[in-house]
Amino acid sequence: MSDDFDAREFQSQLRRLDDLLRDVDQFTDPAAQAHMRAIARAILELHGAGLGRILDHITEDAAGARVLEECVRDDVVGGLLLLHGLHPLGLEERVLQALERVRPRLRSHGGDVELVGVDVDAGAVQLRLVGNCHGCPSSAATMKLTIEEAIIAAAPDATVIDVLGVADSPQVTPDGRPLVVLTVT
Numbered sequence: 330m331s332d333d334f335d336a337r338e339f340q341s342q343l344r345r346l347d348d349l350l351r352d353v354d355q356f357t358d359p360a361a362q363a364h365m366r367a368i369a370r371a372i373l374e375l376h377g378a379g380l381g382r383i384l385d386h387i388t389e390d391a392a393g394a395r396v397l398e399e400c401v402r403d404d405v406v407g408g409l410l411l412l413h414g415l416h417p418l419g420l421e422e423r424v425l426q427a428l429e430r431v432r433p434r435l436r437s438h439g440g441d442v443e444l445v446g447v448d449v450d451a452g453a454v455q456l457r458l459v460g461n462c463h464g465c466p467s468s469a470a471t472m473k474l475t476i477e478e479a480i481i482a483a484a485p486d487a488t489v490i491d492v493l494g495v496a497d498s499p500q501v502t503p504d505g506r507p508l509v510v511l512t513v514t
Contacts, residue, residue, distance in 0.1 A: 336404030336482035343412070343485075377413035384415060404482045411486055420484055421447040424454050427483035431475050435460075440472045445493060452488035454480060 353365045387393035400406040401418060410416040416423075421444075428442055435441050440460040447454050458472050473492050480487050 334405060336408065339405045339408045340481065340485060343408070373413070377415065380410065380413055380415055384410075407483065408485055420449050420452070420454075420486060423484040424480055424487060427479040428476070430483075431479045434475060435472055438472070442472070442476050452486050453491065454484075454487045454489065455491045455493065457493040 350366075350369055353362050356362045356365070384397065387396050397417065401410070401416065407416060407423075418426075424447060425444060428444060432441060440458065443457045443459055445455040445457050456476065458469055458476075476492070477490050480490055
């Protein structure tokens with residue numbers, strides 16, 4: 330696959346694979362269903378074991394650790410690591426990284442976002458929109474879509490993204506950066 334295979338294409342292929350696996354339920358022969366599921370499990374286990382060994386090898390030194398950092402930043406490779414339970418970063422950390430990536434765009438329109446909380450077990454992310462886009466009536470919708478796309482690319486295991494709304498003014502750090510609010514649920 331080439332560099333033009335992006336996070337959206339990766340997610341599309343995962344949905345296609347999921348649909349194909351659900352189609353197995355339509356088979357009338359229970360033995361055929363079991364056989365197809367066994368094939369899918371074997372392929373995933375084989376690839377997961379191989380990827381796990383690759384990660385073990387590359388993290389043996391600092392240069393390998395840098396390679397892993399680059400792999401984690403790649404939405405497709407990161408998604409593959411997630412699929413196999415090998416991603417080194419947790420859901421909250423990946424969501425925070427996604428928010429940092431979209432902040433310049435949001436700020437250019439007079440907006441920002443605060444992370445209110447993450448429920449790892451439920452895959453739920455709760456956010457609060459802050460600011461505005463200089464009076465643009467669709468600013469909240471635009472901000473929400475931008476944020477959701479970034480989170481889905483970085484954390485496809487976030488199954489619920491709950492946006493609380495637009496807050497009047499963000500809490501800020503002493504140097505003027507919006508404060509990310511974390512709460513434990």
